[in-house]
Every structure is written in C-alpha cells, then in structure tokens.
Amino acid sequence: MKSQLHKSRMATDQRTFADAQRAILFAQKDKTIDEKMTFYNTWAKCYEQDVALLDYQAPIFVKQSLAALFTTGRDQALVLDVACGTGLVAQQLQGLGFHHIHGVDGSEGMLEIAQSKGLYESLQKCMLGMELLPASPDSYDVTMIVGALSDGQVPPTILPELHRVTKSGGYVCMTTRTNIANQLYKKQLVAVIEDMEQRRLWDIVKVQQVEHWERAVSASGVEQDSEYISGIIYICRKSSNQQSKNN
Numbered sequence: 001m002k003s004q005l006h007k008s009r010m011a012t013d014q015r016t017f018a019d020a021q022r023a024i025l026f027a028q029k030d031k032t033i034d035e036k037m038t039f040y041n042t043w044a045k046c047y048e049q050d051v052a053l054l055d056y057q058a059p060i061f062v063k064q065s066l067a068a069l070f071t072t073g074r075d076q077a078l079v080l081d082v083a084c085g086t087g088l089v090a091q092q093l094q095g096l097g098f099h100h101i102h103g104v105d106g107s108e109g110m111l112e113i114a115q116s117k118g119l120y121e122s123l124q125k126c127m128l129g130m131e132l133l134p135a136s137p138d139s140y141d142v143t144m145i146v147g148a149l150s151d152g153q154v155p156p157t158i159l160p161e162l163h164r165v166t167k168s169g170g171y172v173c174m175t176t177r178t179n180i181a182n183q184l185y186k187k188q189l190v191a192v193i194e195d196m197e198q199r200r201l202w203d204i205v206k207v208q209q210v211e212h213w214e215r216a217v218s219a220s221g222v223e224q225d226s227e228y229i230s231g232i233i234y235i236c237r238k239s240s241n242q243q244s245k246n247n
Contacts, residue, residue: 020050021217028152028181033127037107044109047086056214058146058175058231063092065206065233066142069171074098077141080165082158083128083148087114094119102140104133129155135165142166144173151185156192163201168240172202177213179229186232193234206235 023043031039043050070077074097081090084103093101101119104126105111111123124134128148143166148154162172174193176186197204213231 015046015049015053017053017215019046020053023050024054024217028150030152033130040107041109044086044107044113047110047113048088051088051214054214054217055212055228056147057210057212058214058233059089059092061208061210061231061233062089062144062146062173062175063096065173065208065235066093066098066144066171067096069235070096070098076100078102078139079142079144080104080133080135080140081120082133082143082145082162083154084114084120084123085110085147087117087119089144089146090114090119091117102135104128129158133161133165137164138167139165140167141170142173143170146173146175149174149176149185149189151182156185156189159189159192159196163196163238166238168238170238171205172236172238174234174236176232177229178209178232179213179216181218193236197236200239202236202238204234205237206233208233 023046026039027043077098077100079093079098079101081087081101081103084090084105085107087103090101090103100121103111103114103120103123105114105123106125106127108125111125114120115123126134143162145154145158145162149156159172159174162174166172174189176182176189178186193204196202210231210233211226212228214229215227216229
C-alpha cells in the first residue's frame, strides 16, 4: 500500500532516502536525553519528508483501527496523542471527525510544527518515560502512542501512565516495529501489556500484524529479502472497574 501521507514537499532542501536512513539509524542509537532532544529538535524541520521517503504507514493503520472502534461519537471523544511529533496521526484522525485531540512530546521543535497545523486543542512538553504525563487520571477516551515505542526511544515503562490517564472503558492504542532489530524491545513491551492484562487493568482487544510497516533502513532488520520491515498495533481497553490511581 502506497502512503497517502505527506503529499506536499518542501521546494528547497529536498531530502533523499539516504538522508532519511541516516536520521532513523541515529534516532535508534543510545544517547543522553539532551543529545536526543537536540537531534529531534533539529530533525523536526525535515521529519515529514523523511517518513514519507520511508513510506511510513502507522498513522494510516491507526486511523483505520480507531475508525472501526468509533463508528459514532468521534466528535465527542477526547484523544491524547503521546509522542505526537509533528501531528501526523492527529491529521489522520481529524479527517475522520476526531476534533478533540491533545498532544504531548519531548521535543520543542516537533511541538512547534504540530502547533502550526492547528490540529490540537492543547500541546504540552513532557519527557516521556521520565516524567508523568501532564494529565489527570481517567481523562481520555483514547490514549495513543504511535511510532515511539521502539528501541532507543520511549521505554515500555510508560504503559502504566497510558493506562492511568485513560477513562474506564477507554482505549489505549500502541504500535511498535516487529523487525529483527526490534525483537528484544517488542518482547519487553508485550510482557508489560500481558502483565497488565493478567492484573485485569485492561483487556487486549486487538493485535494487528502489518507486513509493510515502513521501508527498511538496515539490511540487518529485514526478513525474507523484503524491502519493508513489519510492525504491529495493540489496542487495549481499560477495565471498567479500575479506580483512579497510578498502577
């Protein structure tokens, strides 16, 4: 499936796949938090060009998943977009009729671009995985984190925070890559998801494996000579008997 994202490109300073490849590989390296934020603030201005070159599909698949869950009431649902970046997922959801979207991200550069699009009712800076989400318990009908749950990015320890800020009966939508290079992270993520289900904090309502998630940037992460790496979407529904507390 060809991406429907990012049809417009900057007229100058056109990026190449090699540029996008270098940026993604750098983003996945272990770095200090200051180094990470410096990188993301700089990357923000060409981020959308790069993910277009990668044919990054996660925002579209998440849109389709939430459209199936919310056949009605989209205009009333309150959504939290965690690691919102420049607003690619919010842009997809706006087209479906979701109009009450809040965003959080650790990068001021990304937030500035997201702010310029007018997609969000509020945007806040938050060092994800290090700080509590800037939201009260039981606030959101949907809490989503798309593209940031991967090695070198946001740790799986953020999942209890996603649960905390979601309303009872609300949904938490998460994505990660399932290529070889991300297998250890995925295993850790699944362990947390399943542990929270066993503790009856939420029910896993959807697991969708996607073969063509995005174009591979490293041969070591590709299986069966594919040009693309795979990914997966998890959607969990917060148990209705949960009290407002940070688990």
